[in-house]
Amino acid sequence: MTAREKRSQYKSIDSFEDFLDSAAAEIRSAGLWRRLKRIDSPQGTRIKTSIGDLLNFSSNDYLGLANHEAIKAAATEVLERYGVGSGASRLISGSLAPIHGLEQRLADWKSTESAVVFGSGFAAAIGTIPALAGKNDLVILDKLAHACLFQGAFTSGAQVRVFPHNDLDRLEDILRRRAAASSVNNRRTLIVTESVFSMDGDQAPIKKLIELKEKYGAWLMIDEAHAAGMFGVNRSGLVEAMSLTDAVEVQMGTLSKAVGAVGGYICGSNGLINILINRAKSFIFSTAPSPATVAAASKAVDIIKSSEGEHRVRRLWENVIAAAGILMERPEYFNLPRHVTGVAEGVSSPSSAIIPAIIGETNKTMESSRQLRERGIYIPAIRYPTVPRNQARLRITLSALHRADDLESLRNAVHALDL
Numbered sequence: 001m002t003a004r005e006k007r008s009q010y011k012s013i014d015s016f017e018d019f020l021d022s023a024a025a026e027i028r029s030a031g032l033w034r035r036l037k038r039i040d041s042p043q044g045t046r047i048k049t050s051i052g053d054l055l056n057f058s059s060n061d062y063l064g065l066a067n068h069e070a071i072k073a074a075a076t077e078v079l080e081r082y083g084v085g086s087g088a089s090r091l092i093s094g095s096l097a098p099i100h101g102l103e104q105r106l107a108d109w110k111s112t113e114s115a116v117v118f119g120s121g122f123a124a125a126i127g128t129i130p131a132l133a134g135k136n137d138l139v140i141l142d143k144l145a146h147a148c149l150f151q152g153a154f155t156s157g158a159q160v161r162v163f164p165h166n167d168l169d170r171l172e173d174i175l176r177r178r179a180a181a182s183s184v185n186n187r188r189t190l191i192v193t194e195s196v197f198s199m200d201g202d203q204a205p206i207k208k209l210i211e212l213k214e215k216y217g218a219w220l221m222i223d224e225a226h227a228a229g230m231f232g233v234n235r236s237g238l239v240e241a242m243s244l245t246d247a248v249e250v251q252m253g254t255l256s257k258a259v260g261a262v263g264g265y266i267c268g269s270n271g272l273i274n275i276l277i278n279r280a281k282s283f284i285f286s287t288a289p290s291p292a293t294v295a296a297a298s299k300a301v302d303i304i305k306s307s308e309g310e311h312r313v314r315r316l317w318e319n320v321i322a323a324a325g326i327l328m329e330r331p332e333y334f335n336l337p338r339h340v341t342g343v344a345e346g347v348s349s350p351s352s353a354i355i356p357a358i359i360g361e362t363n364k365t366m367e368s369s370r371q372l373r374e375r376g377i378y379i380p381a382i383r384y385p386t387v388p389r390n391q392a393r394l395r396i397t398l399s400a401l402h403r404a405d406d407l408e409s410l411r412n413a414v415h416a417l418d419l
């Protein structure tokens with residue numbers, strides 16, 4: 001008797017397998033089936049995969065810190081002193097000293113009173129939003145905000161409204177209607193957005209968002225996942241670069257992108273951080289982060305703030321400008337937003353390390369990714385549901401470590417595309 005036949009003696013288990021089969025068939029028939037690609041090397045501009053060595057233009061390790069020698073040494077030292085695991089949640093016995101050290105560094109970096117670290121950026125979002133808003137409150141999100149922010153909003157039980165991407169008139173409509181409804185006096189409104197959008201690489205109009213939230217008595221939460229490490233004198237993000245730290249109630253970030261490690265964080269007032277420690281379920285009911293990764297993140301923040309960090313960001317922007325120019329050479333295939341064409345034409349500075357080369361149709365985008373891979377370039381296709389339908393794209397990300405010959409290889413592969 002096969003395992004499946006054995007299991008089919010129990011009707012409910014068999015129907016569970018039917019469910020899995022039909023769910024898989026549905027995803028496949030929509031052309032959206034995904035599988036994991038194993039990488040047999042550290043994260044970097046050159047990666048080893050089952051189909052050979054590839055030049056990587058798809059990492060969020062923007063500053064090339066994920067495999068940095070001094071950061072690895074800092075992590076190794078703490079690994080030796082504190083071991084691998086933290087053993088418990090923060091509020092039980094897992095609040096190891098290196099985590100407190102990182103939180104102090106993050107607060108200093110962002111010039112806020114305090115900071116708290118979560119296991120991931122996703123965990124930070126789904127813990128924080130429900131800690132601040134609940135039934136009868138309103139959470140308003142930019143349509144292109146990351147899935148974790150939406151998940152946090154839905155989990156909160158608050159009413160959720162969405163405004164079209166960066167459309168402040170529509171946001172104001174929502175805020176105005178909320179203010180006019182007398183039944184909602186004293187109820188909270190939280191606006192949630194990103195400073196750099198993860199799939200489009202453009203920026204939010206932070207100053208205007210602040211004007212609006214102040215006009216209507218709302219609060220603002222900004223996810224700096226793709227901006228932290230690159231903007232401002234300390235390179236802590238766009239909020240710092242615009243000198244708006246005191247005007248943003250909740251600053252969120254992740255340690256998994258430019259910082260090169262793993263984990264998420266919230267920076268803000270002492271009051272905010274104390275409430276999160278007491279209310280955010282993904283903080284309270286989750287084991288504290290590993291001391292070694294925390295030590296890596298601390299060292300990475302030091303490096304980002306130093307002249308080495310400044311140099312790496314300069315190299316990153318040079319690479320973004322070069323890559324934007326290369327993609328503009330195939331206008332018949334790539335629809336590039338203005339923030340990218342402006343960079344290539346030298347009329348604007350890079351808004352991020354992310355270049356969305358929008359192709360539109362899923363199959364064509366998959367094929368472009370395949371052809372690039374055949375020429376040694378790794379840029380996976382990003383498709384629905386990560387981006388809207390008909391906006392499938394190559395999401396090209398640059399690293400400070402890409403060299404001139406890497407960009408030349410990208411140019412050759414892009415010129416060879418035949419779609």
Ligand SMILES: Cc1ncc(COP(=O)(O)O)c(C=O)c1O
Pocket residue numbers: 120121122123146148194198223225226254255256262263264
């Ligand atoms: C904008 C944004 N926020 C949050 C996250 C989640 O962060 P993490 O990967 O640390 O869970 C991501 C990562 O994919 C992101 O792009």
